[in-house]
Each structure stands twice: as C-alpha cells, then as structure tokens.
Amino acid sequence: MDQNQTKVLNGYHVVFLVHLVMSGNILLTLPNLLSPLGFSQWWFPLLFGVIANLLLIPMIWIALKYKQHNLFAIHELLLGKWLGRSLNGFLILYAVLTLASVVEGYLDLIQIIALPDRTIIGPLIVFMLLLVYIVNGDIKSIARFCIISFFLVVWILFFLKWAIGEGDIKHILPLFNFTRQEFFTATKNGFIAMSGFEIILFYFPYIICQKKAFKQASLGIWITVSVYFVTVFASVMYYSEWQLENVMYPVLYLLNAVTLPFLERVDVLAISLWVFLILTTAAAFLWVAKKGLDSIRDKEKKSHLYIIAAIVFGIVSIPFPAEYQKMVYERVYYSNYGFMIWPSFLCIIHLLKTKKEVVK
Amino acid sequence: MSFSESDKNGFSNETSIQNDNVLLDAIKNKLNEVEDAVFKNIQTADELVTIIYLSSLIEKLTLHRTVIAPLLTNKEDLLKSAEVPEKVNISSILSSITEGNTIVYFQSKNLFSTVNTYSPPTSSIANSDTESTVSGPRDAFTESLQTNLSLVKRRIQNTRLKNRDYIIGTETNTKVSVLYIEKIVNDNNLTKVINKIEAIDYRGFNDITILAQLMEDHQFSPFPQYQVTERPDMVTSSLIDGRVVIMMNNSIGAVICPSSFLGFFMSPEDYYNRWTTATLLRCIRFFGFFLTIMLTPFYISALSHHPEMLPYEVLKSLYESRSRVPFPPVIEVLFMELVIEVLREAGSRMPTKIGQTIGIVGGIVIGTAAVEAGLVSNILIVLVAISALLSFLPPSYKMSNASRFVRYIFILSAGFFGLYGQMIAFAWLIYHLVNLTSLGTPFMSPVIPRKWTDLLDSIVLAPTSFLKHKKGVASAESKKVLPENREE
Numbered sequence: 001m002d003q004n005q006t007k008v009l010n011g012y013h014v015v016f017l018v019h020l021v022m023s024g025n026i027l028l029t030l031p032n033l034l035s036p037l038g039f040s041q042w043w044f045p046l047l048f049g050v051i052a053n054l055l056l057i058p059m060i061w062i063a064l065k066y067k068q069h070n071l072f073a074i075h076e077l078l079l080g081k082w083l084g085r086s087l088n089g090f091l092i093l094y095a096v097l098t099l100a101s102v103v104e105g106y107l108d109l110i111q112i113i114a115l116p117d118r119t120i121i122g123p124l125i126v127f128m129l130l131l132v133y134i135v136n137g138d139i140k141s142i143a144r145f146c147i148i149s150f151f152l153v154v155w156i157l158f159f160l161k162w163a164i165g166e167g168d169i170k171h172i173l174p175l176f177n178f179t180r181q182e183f184f185t186a187t188k189n190g191f192i193a194m195s196g197f198e199i200i201l202f203y204f205p206y207i208i209c210q211k212k213a214f215k216q217a218s219l220g221i222w223i224t225v226s227v228y229f230v231t232v233f234a235s236v237m238y239y240s241e242w243q244l245e246n247v248m249y250p251v252l253y254l255l256n257a258v259t260l261p262f263l264e265r266v267d268v269l270a271i272s273l274w275v276f277l278i279l280t281t282a283a284a285f286l287w288v289a290k291k292g293l294d295s296i297r298d299k300e301k302k303s304h305l306y307i308i309a310a311i312v313f314g315i316v317s318i319p320f321p322a323e324y325q326k327m328v329y330e331r332v333y334y335s336n337y338g339f340m341i342w343p344s345f346l347c348i349i350h351l352l353k354t355k356k357e358v359v360k
Numbered sequence: 361m362s363f364s365e366s367d368k369n370g371f372s373n374e375t376s377i378q379n380d381n382v383l384l385d386a387i388k389n390k391l392n393e394v395e396d397a398v399f400k401n402i403q404t405a406d407e408l409v410t411i412i413y414l415s416s417l418i419e420k421l422t423l424h425r426t427v428i429a430p431l432l433t434n435k436e437d438l439l440k441s442a443e444v445p446e447k448v449n450i451s452s453i454l455s456s457i458t459e460g461n462t463i464v465y466f467q468s469k470n471l472f473s474t475v476n477t478y479s480p481p482t483s484s485i486a487n488s489d490t491e492s493t494v495s496g497p498r499d500a501f502t503e504s505l506q507t508n509l510s511l512v513k514r515r516i517q518n519t520r521l522k523n524r525d526y527i528i529g530t531e532t533n534t535k536v537s538v539l540y541i542e543k544i545v546n547d548n549n550l551t552k553v554i555n556k557i558e559a560i561d562y563r564g565f566n567d568i569t570i571l572a573q574l575m576e577d578h579q580f581s582p583f584p585q586y587q588v589t590e591r592p593d594m595v596t597s598s599l600i601d602g603r604v605v606i607m608m609n610n611s612i613g614a615v616i617c618p619s620s621f622l623g624f625f626m627s628p629e630d631y632y633n634r635w636t637t638a639t640l641l642r643c644i645r646f647f648g649f650f651l652t653i654m655l656t657p658f659y660i661s662a663l664s665h666h667p668e669m670l671p672y673e674v675l676k677s678l679y680e681s682r683s684r685v686p687f688p689p690v691i692e693v694l695f696m697e698l699v700i701e702v703l704r705e706a707g708s709r710m711p712t713k714i715g716q717t718i719g720i721v722g723g724i725v726i727g728t729a730a731v732e733a734g735l736v737s738n739i740l741i742v743l744v745a746i747s748a749l750l751s752f753l754p755p756s757y758k759m760s761n762a763s764r765f766v767r768y769i770f771i772l773s774a775g776f777f778g779l780y781g782q783m784i785a786f787a788w789l790i791y792h793l794v795n796l797t798s799l800g801t802p803f804m805s806p807v808i809p810r811k812w813t814d815l816l817d818s819i820v821l822a823p824t825s826f827l828k829h830k831k832g833v834a835s836a837e838s839k840k841v842l843p844e845n846r847e848e
Contacts, residue, residue, distance in 0.1 A: 114780050115665060123777055126784050134791055144794045148807070152790070265669045272779040279787055 007208045011216045013143035014200070014207055018220025020146040020280035022196035023227065025105040028251045028274075030228060031235035033189040035245040036182040039171045042229075042236040044190060049225035052194040053218055058344040060214040063204040065350055071201040072295040078349050085296055092292035094335055096308060098195075099285040100315040101329040103127065106278045107316070113252070113271050124316055127275075127282075132309045134283045135290065136302070139203050142283045149276035156270050157227065160234040162257040167237025193228060195336045196281060197221055201343065202288045286312070383472075384465065386450050387412060387457075397457070404431055407468040412453075417460035419479040427462050427475050438464070438475070448472050458533070482507065488590040490757050493629035500590045505535060505609040511592040512539065516599060520544070526557050528571070532564035535609040536571065539595075544602045546835040552799050553604045553617050568611040569758075575617070577797045582765045584758035585798040587623055588613040594628045602834035604799075618799035620833045622806070622818055624759040625649065630821055638821040645753045646819050652750035653767045653789075655743050656693045657774035657782050663689040665778025682737035690775030696736050696744045697771065699726060701764070704748075798833075805833040 009017070026033070034041035066074045072091070076084035107120040107127070115123065134145060178186070200217050207213050235250050238257065247253055258266040286308060293304040320328075391397035396416040402409045409431055413423065430438040453463055453472065460478025465471070485507065488500035501508045509523060520542040527533050536557065540550055556575045565571055572586045573579065589595060590612050595605050598616045606615040616623075625645045630638035662670055663678060670678070685692055703722035707715040727745075731738045751763045766789065773781035796803035806814030811832030816822035 110780050114778060118777075123780055123784075126773075126777065126781065130784055130788055130791075133788070137791075137795055141791070141795050145791050148790050148794055149787075261671065262674065263669060264671045265666070268666050268669050268779060272783040275780065275783045276787055 006206055008138065008140040009143055009203060009207045011209065011212060012147060013140065014213060014216040015220045015223070016146040016150055017139075017143045017203065017284065018197050018200060018217045019223045020149055020277065021199050021284040022194060022221070022224040022281075023277050024102055024196070024281040025109070025278065026193040026195075027228065027231060027277075028109070028249045030190060030193050031232050031239070031244050031250040032248055033193070034186045034232065035241075036186040036189075037178045038182075038241045038244070039173075039236050040175055040177045041186065041190075041244075042172055042233045043175065044186065045193075045225050045228035045232055048187075048191055048194050048228070049222055051191070052197060052221050052225075055340050055343075056197060056200075056214065056217055056221065058347045059198060059201055060204075060217065062343050062346045062350060063201055063213070064210060067210055068205050070203070070205055070291065070295075072292055074201075074346065076295075078346060078353060088292055088296055091339075092289050092296070092308075094332065094339065095285045095289040095292065096311055096315070097328065097332040098336070099282050099289065100312050101332055102278060102281055102285070103312065104316045104325075106274065109249070109252075109271055109274075114268050121317055124313065127279075128309055128313050131279060131282055131286060132305060134279060135286045135305055139206050139287060142280070142287060145283070146280045149280050153273055153276050154227075156255075156273065157230060159255050159258045159266055159270070160230060162259065163234045163238040163254045166257055167234065169237060171236050172233070192333050192336060194221075194224070195333075195340070196284070197224075198336075198340050198343075199284050199288060202291060383448075383450060383453070384410065387453060387463075390450065390454055391457070402428065402431055404435055407466060410465040410467065411462055412457060412465070413462040413477060414457060414460065417480050418462065418477045419481075422477050422479040423462060426477055427464060431464070439473075455533070480504075485511070491589060491591050491594075491627070491755060493627065493632075496629050496632040497591075497593050499592060501592065501607075501612045501614060503610050503612055505537060505607055508592075508607050508614070509537060509539075512595055512599070512605075515592060515596045516541070521599065524554070526554075528557060528560050528562070529565045530561065530563050534565045536568075537607045539599060539605040539607065541599050541602070544600065544830070545604060546602055549602075549604055549618065549799055549801075549835065553606065557606070565608060566610070568606065568608040568613045568615055571606065571608060572615045575615075575799075577800065581792065581796055583621070583762045583793070583796060583803075584624070584756070585619065585796060585803065587616040587619040587756060588758065589616060590614075591628055597628065597631070598834075601830050618797075618801040618833055619803075620798065620801075620805045620831075621793055621796070621803050622646070623833070624756040625754050625819075627755040631824070635821045635823045639819070642819050642821060645755070648750040648753040649759070649763055652747050652753075652763050653770050654782070654786075655747045655750070656697065656740070656767070657770040657785075658779075659740060659743055660689045660693055660771065660774040661778040661782055664775065669779075678737070678739060681739045684734035685737055686734070688775075690771065692736050692740060693744075693771055693775075694768075696730070696740055697747075697767070699730070700744055700748050801833055801835065806831070 030045075031041065034044055037044065062074065066077065069077065072084075072088045075087050075091075078084070079087060103124070104120075107123055110123055111118065111120050134142060197217060197220065200213070204210065204213065231251055231254075235244065235254055238254055239247065239250060244250060252267045252271065255266040255270050260266070263269065286305070289308045290305045293308060294300045297304070388399065391399075391412075394414070396414050398411075398413055398415050400411050402411060411427060411431075427438070453474075456474045457463060460476075460480065461474040462477040464473045464475055466473070482504045483502050485499045485502055487498050491500070499511060501511065513521065518541065521539065522542055523537045523539045526536050526538065528536055538550075538553060538557065553575075557571075560571070560574055562570070562574060569588055572584070572588055576585045578585065587594075587598075589598075595614050595616070598605055604617045606617065625642060627641075630642060633641070663682075667675055682689075682692070687695070699722070703718060703726070707718045707722075709715075710718060723745075727741050730736045731741060747767070751760050751767075754760050754763070769788075770782055770785045773785040775781075777784065794802075794804050805811065806818060813829040814832045816826050816829075817831065
C-alpha cells in the first residue's frame with residue numbers, strides 16, 4: 001500500500017464526513033421518534049451526543065491498533081479468513097440495506113411532497129446515476145462533496161427562526177417529565193439518528209493524521225448534535241405534545257411556519273435541497289459496500305460498484321409488501337446498534353489475541 | 361544573425377564547394393512551388409553572394425537595411441554580427457528560412473549565414489475586445505509572440521523572469537514560450553507544463569486555446585480549466601503569483617497555469633477599483649453565474665411541478681401571462697433560450713453594423729411578436745433576457761459559454777423532475793467542480809484546498825494593503841509578494 005497515495009483525508013474531511021453521513025432522513029422525523037418523552041425530548045440530542053462520543057472511543061482505539069486496515073481487514077485479521085469474511089458479508093448486506101432504506105425513505109418523501117403525480121422510478125434512476133458518479137471518485141471526493149454540501153444546506157436552519165418566534169419557550173420545562181419505559185422507547189427509536197459515525201472504521205486508513213481522528217470525529221458528532229438540538233428545541237417550542245406524537249415529519253412542517261413574500265412552501269425547497277444530505281450519506285454507504293465486495297473478492301473493480309448500485313436500485317424499485325419492507329428496515333436499524341457496539345468486542349478480542357501471542 | 365563555415369560543419373575541405381552547391385540545389389528543390397521563396401544573386405565588390413528568403417515573411421525595407429545594404433557597402437560588419445548555426449544541413453536551413461530568416465551564402469568563402477529578417481505585417485497593439493476594462497492598462501496581446509513577450513517583459517523588469525521556447529505542431533512548427541519567475545514558480549507546476557507541452561502530438565495550432573484544451577486534465581468537462589487572457593497585466597499578476605504562463609506565436613491569448621474556478625470571475629480591473637466596488641462586482645459575477653443557470657429552470661419547476669410553492673399573487677400573474685401559451689413551460693423556455701442562442705450566434709457572425717441591427721430586431725420584434733402571438737409569456741421574456749445578460753458577467757468568455765451549456769442540463773432536469781431535478785443537477789455541478797483539477801491543482805481553490813489568506817482575494821476583495829500573500833492555487837515557492845520578488 002502506498003502510504004502517500006492512501007492517506008488522503010485531512011481534518012476537515014473527517015469532521016464533515018462524520019457529520020454529513022450522520023445527517024439524513026432521520027432529522028426530519030426525530031421529534032416524532034422522540035415523542036414518547038413529550039416536551040422533555042429537547043435535551044436528548046445532547047445525551048445522544050455523549051453516548052455516541054463514548055461509543056467512538058473503542059472504534060478509534062481498535063482502528064489505531066490496525067492503522068493500515070479498514071474494518072473488513074480487521075475482521076479477517078482478528079477472526080480468521082472464513083469467519084471474518086462471513087461477517088464482512090453481513091456488513092455488506094447491512095450497508096446495502098441501509099443505503100436502500102435511506103434512498104427509499106427520501107424518494108418517498110419527494111413523491112409525497114414535491115412530485116405527487118410521479119412514480120419514484122425516474123427520480124430513483126437519476127439519483128442512482130449521480131450516486132455512482134460520486135462514488136466513482138475516491139473517498140476524498142466524497143469528503144469534499146460533504147464539505148460543500150454542508151455549506152449549501154446548513155442555511156436552512158435559519159428558517160427555524162419563524163418557528164422559534166411563534167413557539168412557546170415554556171414548553172422546555174419540566175426536564176424529566178417521562179417514565180423509564182418512555183425513556184427507553186424514545187432512546188431506542190431516536191438513537192438511530194446518531195448512526196453513521198461508525199463508518200469511520202472503514203475510512204480510517206485514509207486519514208492523514210490518525211492520532212487526531214478522535215478529536216475530529218468528535219467534532220463531527222457534536223456538529224450533528226448541535227443541528228439536532230436546535231431542530232428538536234424549535235419543534236418542542238412550536239408543536240403541542242399531541243402534534244409531536246402524530247405529525248410524522250415535524251421538521252418539514254416546521255418550515256411551513258416561514259412566511260416569505262415570494263415563497264409559500266419552503267418545505268418543497270428544503271426537501272429538494274435535502275438531496276445533498278441524502279447523497280452524502282448514501283455515497284458513504286455505497287463506498288463501504290463496494291470496498292466490502294472488493295475485500296471479499298480480493299480485487300478492486302469498478303464493476304463491484306455497479307453491481308451494488310444495481311442491487312440497491314432493484315431493492316428500492318421492486319414493490320415489496322409494505323409490512324415486510326418495514327420489518328426489514330427496522331431490523332437494519334436495530335442491527336445498526338449492534339454495529340455501534342461491535343468495536344468494543346473487537347477490542348476485547350484484540351486484547352485476548354495479543355495476550356495469547358505474548359504468552360506463546 | 362548567424363554565420364558559419366560549411367567546412368566546419370560536416371563538409372570536407374576538398375568537396376565543400378561541390379557540397380555547398382549540392383546543398384543550394386537541394387534547397388531550390390525543396391522550395392520548388394513555394395512562390396514567395398526568393399533566390400537572389402548579388403554581386404558584391406569581391407564575390408557573388410546568394411540570398412534566400414521567403415518574401416511573405418520579410419518586409420522589403422528590413423531586408424534592404426539588414427542584408428543588402430551591408431553587403432554592398434560594408435560586408436565585414438555583416439560577417440561580424442552574424443550568428444553561428446549549430447549545423448549546416450538542409451533541414452536546419454529550411455527551418456531557418458520558414459522562420460523568416462534570410463540565408464546568405466558567400467560562394468567564394470563557402471559560408472552559410474543566417475540573418476534575422478523576420479518582419480511580417482503585424483497588427484498594432486490595441487484594446488482587448490473580449491476583456492475590455494474601463495480603467496487600467498489598455499494594451500492587449502497581438503499575434504506576434506515577440507511583441508507579446510515585450511509587453512510582459514516591460515512590466516516585469518527582472519532577470520528571474522524566464523521564458524523557454526518550444527516548437528509544437530507536427531505540420532505547423534508553432535513556437536510557444538513558457539514564462540515563469542524563477543524562485544517563485546512551483547517547480548512541480550513548471551515540470552508538469554513542460555512535460556505536457558513535450559508530450560503533445562498534434563498537427564497544427566491556429567490558436568493557443570487548442571493547446572489549452574490539449575493540456576486539460578478533464579477533457580470531457582464543459583468547463584475551461586485554464587484561463588486564457590489577452591491582457592498583459594493579467595499575465596503579469598499571474599506570474600508574480602507564481603504561476604506559469606504559456607504564449608504562442610500567432611495567438612493573441614496567453615494560457616495561465618494553473619487556474620481556479622474563482623479566477624474566471626475576477627477581472628484585472630478589480631484591483632484598479634476601490635475594494636468595495638470590486639467586491640460588489642465580484643459578488644454579482646459569481647452569484648450571477650449560478651443565477652443564470654437556475655433562473656429559467658426555476659420558472660419551469662414552479663409552473664410545471666410546484667405551483668403551490670409560489671404565493672397566490674405571483675402565481676396568478678404567472679398564469680395570466682402565459683394564458684395564451686399552448687406549450688408546457690419546458691418547451692416554452694427551450695424555445696426562447698434557443699431563440700436567444702440563435703440571435704447571439706447570428707449577431708456574432710455578421711458584420712458589426714448588421715449584428716447590431718439583428719440585436720434590435722431580435723430583442724424588440726421577435727420578443728414582442730412572440731408574446732403577442734402567444735408563443736411565450738412576457739414574464740419568460742424578462743427572465744430569459746436577465747439570464748442572457750447574467751451569462752455575460754464572467755470576464756472570461758469561455759466560462760460564459762460553459763454557463764450557457766450547463767443551463768440546458770438544468771432546464772431539462774427541471775422539466776423532468778422539477779426542483780428535485782434541479783437540485784440533482786446542482787449536486788452534479790458542485791461535485792463536478794469540486795473534483796476538477798487544473799494542472800493537478802483543485803479547481804475550487806481556495807475553498808478546496810483551503811488557504812485562508814486567499815479569502816482576502818476571493819469573492820470578497822480586501823483592501824490592497826492586505827494582499828500580501830500569493831494565491832494558493834499556484835503553490836508558489838515563496839509565499840509573500842514582497843520583498844522576495846525584488847532582484848537580489
């Protein structure tokens with residue numbers, strides 16, 4: 001491996017890769033997912049930030065032990081070829097299904113809000129073509145796209161001004177108005193919003209200054225947390241508890257509070273612009289799946305990218321029964337929690353293995 | 361002037377006269393059917409001299425002053441000031457003749473010498489047509505490489521300003537000159553430029569833009585990746601920034617390597633204006649570029665797919681204005697944009713006076729008639745006109761053309777998928793720009809890679825005293841403009 005060629009991601013790249021891969025569809029539904037907590041949900045993004053940051057520690061630790069290897073390679077090194085590759089197969093499946101769920105979720109939204117009289121096939125084709133074009137570049141190209149995307153989309157937060165202006169600040173109290181059951185339900189539903197930072201395990205070998213990766217990734221996580229916090233806070237101020245529970249995309253409708261003399265429906269503009277966030281998330285997962293296939297087949301091929309894109313296209317375009325699809329995507333979401341915790345187990349395996357080697 | 365004895369260059373003493381006559385015959389043979397090739401025998405006081413030249417490249421007065429008169433009056437002066445060619449053979453002599461030199465053959469001495477008499481008719485130094493400014497220097501490059509070099513060298517009076525010459529074009533043998541300032545230029549950039557020039561295998565060059573296209577990193581991109589300028593002041597500021605500039609004989613442009621996307625929106629005039637004015641103008645140019653590709657597509661999106669986006673009053677006036685238009689908005693926009701393209705193209709191809717008339721006919725008659733005939737809405741006429749004007753804001757004509765092409769991608773995207781399509785096209789555009797490179801340097805510099813000092817001279821122009829650092833795009837060896845640039 002040529003060190004100079006592979007180490008391409010600087011600090012800015014890492015920060016925005018972590019942040020943009022985390023931000024996706026979930027932000028639009030986050031206040032609804034956290035609705036079991038009622039108005040007390042507004043400080044939960046901060047709690048999620050702390051948990052995510054704690055989960056990041058074993059990830060970076062194990063990655064620093066195998067600086068030149070991504071998670072696929074680490075699996076093979078720690079678990080052996082067959083077990084490692086089997087696990088990598090699951091990881092590819094996970095990446096493909098996550099990608100499919102992200103794309104389908106977004107295109108459904110587009111169909112509902114922006115293109116009600118169209119099927120999703122046309123938008124899906126152009127989306128996938130662009131996605132393949134983006135991933136055809138390397139991880140650095142994706143990271144660069146993340147940086148630009150952030151600045152192109154972040155200004156939408158300004159529109160929250162209207163919701164905050166019309167909202168009621170008294171909603172933020174009391175802070176702990178929920179039961180233990182409600183806490184766990186909301187955390188189970190809402191923590192999915194933090195998923196995406198674990199992808200760092202795949203692009204870690206490409207980071208120039210790996211020792212600073214923890215700091216940079218943490219910054220990325222806390223930028224996401226800040227965005228979530230502001231959004232959930234505005235939602236809590238603007239909506240009633242009943243609305244939080246029953247409006248599926250509260251953040252989108254929050255934008256309808258905006259009154260501009262030349263624009264009536266800001267949500268249409270916002271959801272169209274959201275494609276930047278979806279593209280960054282989808283690009284990262286497609287890149288991971290492609291790298292996975294490369295590692296399993298022991299060769300880097302462009303065709304792997306096209307194969308995975310075709311599979312995702314098939315999954316999204318084939319009309320599976322809604323209940324079945326929902327069940328699959330929910331399991332993917334929950335497997336994401338497993339994936340976040342998995343590096344901790346890898347750390348233990350690494351320690352055991354190292355100890356065994358020392359004894360020998 | 362050059363001068364050599366044939367016997368010192370591969371001809372034996374015994375056979376030199378014979379060989380030189382053979383050479384003379386060979387030259388005559390090669391220049392057969394070249395009607396402007398002149399072979400003239402001149403009898404001087406002591407010997408017969410043959411001069412050979414191409415009359416189309418040499419002014420008679422220059423020939424008389426530099427060759428004929430010295431031959432007849434003071435031949436020794438001519439011999440003393442002669443230049444020595446490295447080799448005397450048929451190809452070097454022919455190449456010298458086609459460069460505009462006069463070959464002087466002294467028959468008794470068996471000497472071939474070349475005298476630089478190149479003096480073709482050249483256009484005088486005038487204003488630039490495509491990069492004109494209100495304030496600042498008025499001189500622009502001409503088709504003569506020598507004149508162009510002099511325009512730069514009179515501005516940078518520094519021996520560290522180097523120029524290396526190369527001959528390119530397998531059929532045209534066109535001379536190009538690579539300019540840079542030693543100790544400021546990044547050696548990697550210089551090597552890349554030289555390697556690219558040396559690797560070029562192309563038949564002929566009528567203009568330097570062909571060379572620029574052949575040197576591009578991404579030839580399928582709609583965007584130009586090197587700035588081509590006709591202005592010596594722009595070349596000067598690029599050189600002192602540490603960039604490499606290429607000039608070509610018979611071309612009025614100079615290629616700046618590397619270039620950045622933002623650079624295409626900067627005019628040399630910005631530095632002659634107050635920084636406040638310059639900042640305002642740069643903002644208009646830069647955001648105007650994105651507006652010109654977004655304006656008419658947004659009209660399509662709003663009317664075809666998202667009428668609910670617009671407030672009732674705006675929507676009402678839009679629908680009223682196109683109440684008699686039978687076409688969908690995308691066809692209406694495509695029709696009007698193509699009419700504008702046709703007018704623009706027709707106007708630029710016709711003689712100036714007729715071109716103006718076509719502009720008036722197009723603008724008033726076709727526009728008004730199209731609205732009255734119910735072919736397009738009058739609001740669209742306004743939008744297309746604004747869009748067309750905005751497309752001319754970038755000081756670079758090439759970038760202006762790129763915006764026109766990209767706009768059609770946006771129009772079709774908006775026609776198919778509304779605002780979503782527009783954003784997909786925008787994402788493509790951004791990704792494409794982010795990944796473009798110019799001579800291996802990211803095209804979006806200073807955004808990617810970041811160079812904070814470059815932000816002082818980006819969309820916002822800081823007061824001149826703040827502009828102490830060279831731009832990041834050139835990766836110059838010494839970072840500050842002063843005092844390193846001074847002669848040591």
